[in-house]
Amino acid sequence: MIEKALTGSKKYWLWLAFLGTLIFIGFLCYLLQWKIGLGITGMSRDVSWGFYIANFTFLVGVAASAVMVVLPYYWHNYKDFGKITVLGEFLAISAVLMCMLFIFVDLGQPNRVLNVLRYPTPNSVFFFDACVLSGYLLLNLLCGWTVLHAEYKGTKYPSWLKPFIYLAILWAPSIHIVTAFIYQGIPGRHFWLTAIMAPRFLASAFSAGPALIIILALLLKRVANFDAGQKAIQTLAKIVTYAFVLNLLFFFFEVFTAFYSGIQSHQAPIKYLFAGLHGHAEWVPFMWASYILAFIALILLVIPATRKNETTLAVACLSVFIAAWIDKGIGLITGGYTPTPFETITPYRPTLPEIGIAIGIWALGFFVLTILYKIALGVKESKELRVKYQGVLIKK
Amino acid sequence: MAIKRRDLLKLGGLTLIGTAASAAVGGVYTKPQEALKGSRWALAIDVVKCKENRATCGLKCVEVCHSLHNVPSIPDKKKEIKWIWEEKFEHAFPEHEANYYLNEKLHDTPFLLLCNHCDNPPCVRVCPTKATFKREDGIVMMDYHRCIGCRFCMAACPYGARSFNWIDPRPFIAKVNPEYPSRMKGVVEKCTLCYERIAEGKIPACVEACPAKAIVFGDLKNPNDEINKILKERIAIRRKEELTTYPSVFYLIG
Ligand code: SF4
Ligand code: SF4
Numbered sequence: 043m044i045e046k047a048l049t050g051s052k053k054y055w056l057w058l059a060f061l062g063t064l065i066f067i068g069f070l071c072y073l074l075q076w077k078i079g080l081g082i083t084g085m086s087r088d089v090s091w092g093f094y095i096a097n098f099t100f101l102v103g104v105a106a107s108a109v110m111v112v113l114p115y116y117w118h119n120y121k122d123f124g125k126i127t128v129l130g131e132f133l134a135i136s137a138v139l140m141c142m143l144f145i146f147v148d149l150g151q152p153n154r155v156l157n158v159l160r161y162p163t164p165n166s167v168f169f170f171d172a173c174v175l176s177g178y179l180l181l182n183l184l185c186g187w188t189v190l191h192a193e194y195k196g197t198k199y200p201s202w203l204k205p206f207i208y209l210a211i212l213w214a215p216s217i218h219i220v221t222a223f224i225y226q227g228i229p230g231r232h233f234w235l236t237a238i239m240a241p242r243f244l245a246s247a248f249s250a251g252p253a254l255i256i257i258l259a260l261l262l263k264r265v266a267n268f269d270a271g272q273k274a275i276q277t278l279a280k281i282v283t284y285a286f287v288l289n290l291l292f293f294f295f296e297v298f299t300a301f302y303s304g305i306q307s308h309q310a311p312i313k314y315l316f317a318g319l320h321g322h323a324e325w326v327p328f329m330w331a332s333y334i335l336a337f338i339a340l341i342l343l344v345i346p347a348t349r350k351n352e353t354t355l356a357v358a359c360l361s362v363f364i365a366a367w368i369d370k371g372i373g374l375i376t377g378g379y380t381p382t383p384f385e386t387i388t389p390y391r392p393t394l395p396e397i398g399i400a401i402g403i404w405a406l407g408f409f410v411l412t413i414l415y416k417i418a419l420g421v422k423e424s425k426e427l428r429v430k431y432q433g434v435l436i437k438k
Numbered sequence: 439m440a441i442k443r444r445d446l447l448k449l450g451g452l453t454l455i456g457t458a459a460s461a462a463v464g465g466v467y468t469k470p471q472e473a474l475k476g477s478r479w480a481l482a483i484d485v486v487k488c489k490e491n492r493a494t495c496g497l498k499c500v501e502v503c504h505s506l507h508n509v510p511s512i513p514d515k516k517k518e519i520k521w522i523w524e525e526k527f528e529h530a531f532p533e534h535e536a537n538y539y540l541n542e543k544l545h546d547t548p549f550l551l552l553c554n555h556c557d558n559p560p561c562v563r564v565c566p567t568k569a570t571f572k573r574e575d576g577i578v579m580m581d582y583h584r585c586i587g588c589r590f591c592m593a594a595c596p597y598g599a600r601s602f603n604w605i606d607p608r609p610f611i612a613k614v615n616p617e618y619p620s621r622m623k624g625v626v627e628k629c630t631l632c633y634e635r636i637a638e639g640k641i642p643a644c645v646e647a648c649p650a651k652a653i654v655f656g657d658l659k660n661p662n663d664e665i666n667k668i669l670k671e672r673i674a675i676r677r678k679e680e681l682t683t684y685p686s687v688f689y690l691i692g
Contacts, residue, residue, distance in 0.1 A: 158586065
């Protein structure tokens with residue numbers, strides 16, 4: 043099957059070369075960090091997690107969201123998702139890969155990463171996160187690859203795979219819940235210490251992830267001549283809509299709790315993010331951009347006409363994706379660390395090498411994704427041809 | 439590096455000879471040093487005394503602690519490392535700060551902050567490698583060789599007591615104390631209540647160094663210990679008590 047990745051148009055190779063360049067730049071930046079230490083980042087004693095952990099948190103959601111296409115297909119036998127399912131599974135693989143890399147580059151002593159397994163510490167949420175993430179990666183590799191291989195051979199996937207598919211479905215939310223628990227169970231950080239953190243994570247994941255799948259499906263239609271099917275995309279769009287409405291509602295609940303209770307320490311992070319605090323307003327434009335995009339997306343998604351139109355749907359999905367990324371990537375981390383335990387403010391800004399490393403990891407994720415999709419689409423295409431051979435029409 | 443490998447070897451050799459010698463004479467001439475025994479070590483910091491002497495003491499406690507433990511002085515505030523430091527009342531107790539009228543007299547009062555060696559420490563709970571762990575006697579320890587630098591503990595400590603080595607700290611140590619290890623980049627560190635001195639029967643360095651005797655060290659579980667008497671007589675507060683981490687550092691304010 044792998045041979046399908048080795049042949050492609052000039053555009054395909056150019057795209058891979060472009061991603062390869064970004065990966066290389068990221069790698070160079072990482073070498074610098076390896077030598078000097080995390081001091082090359084914008085993180086500080088007061089804001090000790092930054093861009094890396096933020097991207098990790100966001101991508102866990104993208105990975106978990108694959109379940110939104112896998113579940114209806116395998117569980118409810120929703121046939122229309124037949125073509126899009128493997129896209130979801132392969133997206134999960136590359137997203138988990140990026141997650142792991144983001145954790146890895148965030149470690150101060152990366153050569154000791156195996157200490158997590160050498161001294162298993164069940165009272166640490168990190169330990170569970172490492173377990174669920176690697177488990178999820180393996181499950182998706184197994185399911186995605188086996189199903190595709192069966193398709194390649196022109197058969198149905200073997201029945202022993204069924205339990206694994208169901209396990210993967212149950213497993214998916216767990217990776218996001220456990221990641222939410224990293225934040226949710228910490229005392230003294232008012233922005234994080236909220237029981238609605240895990241539900242919020244899930245809602246934003248189940249909107250941003252499928253939104254990305256829609257974007258990818260629409261893209262593939264144009265560049266790879268692959269049509270996931272109108273119905274599949276529309277069903278997915280509805281999933282995005284409902285999850286996104288929930289996501290916004292959950293945020294409103296947080297705001298209500300903080301402001302109606304009148305507890306100032308709970309209000310402070312929200313004030314810092316949306317209005318600025320003590321003369322610090324570093325992230326205010328980003329947060330407002332995020333919520334304006336969210337509002338635009340909401341309107342486009344709720345109105346049936348704009349949801350059914352592929353162009354406006356693409357705009358809506360892109361807005362959902364960017365809005366969720368800013369919300370998770372910037373709001374969640376800086377909001378948690380601001381104000382500091384001393385009620386002071388230490389601004390955080392990612393540095394260039396830090397951004398370079400992050401872009402490198404994203405590029406690597408898309409590199410893997412491109413290759414996996416190339417294989418998947420190659421298999422589907424050849425199969426489609428044969429079906430048409432056996433049928434009446436021979437096209438292409 | 440102020441100390442060369444050769445010197446270190448020499449030092450090691452001397453200790454070896456010393457041990458052999460004391461073993462030979464059967465401990466008649468050298469009294470073995472005994473560790474201090476306690477089941478819940480704690481500090482009581484007399485804020486009143488501390489404030490009175492602050493103008494003249496030159497923050498001896500901080501100076502001695504940092505030089506004894508090879509704590510680097512990094513000029514960049516964002517990347518600094520500190521084990522014990524001074525902070526104004528309103529930053530040390532932001533939740534009390536809201537009660538302005540009640541606490542007016544405490545305003546701008548210096549408070550010494552350090553790791554609280556909490557009884558229920560969140561930093562220990564979250565550490566994925568047990569690099570941070572709690573001893574029987576209540577001291578919350580750091581194993582620099584096991585720490586992977588994930589900084590989960592920094593997010594979890596509600597007191598901002600932990601520092602991370604963003605870069606190699608060694609060039610920022612003015613004079614290396616060869617008797618205490620210096621750290622490498624990428625690990626977390628903090629006050630460990632001078633566990634190494636307690637093992638030798640000595641009290642923590644900050645307690646010993648304070649010219650005003652404003653810091654008292656003792657065992658909370660020992661009813662006859664002086665610290666318990668003081669805590670009974672005086673008014674003491676602890677930082678962020680509402681989080682029920684049960685800090686072992688008490689501030690005597692009245
Ligand atoms: S003060 Fe912070 S670092 Fe020290 S024991 Fe408590 S939680 Fe841990
Ligand atoms: S940074 Fe080190 S001490 Fe802190 S939680 Fe991670 S491994 Fe444990």
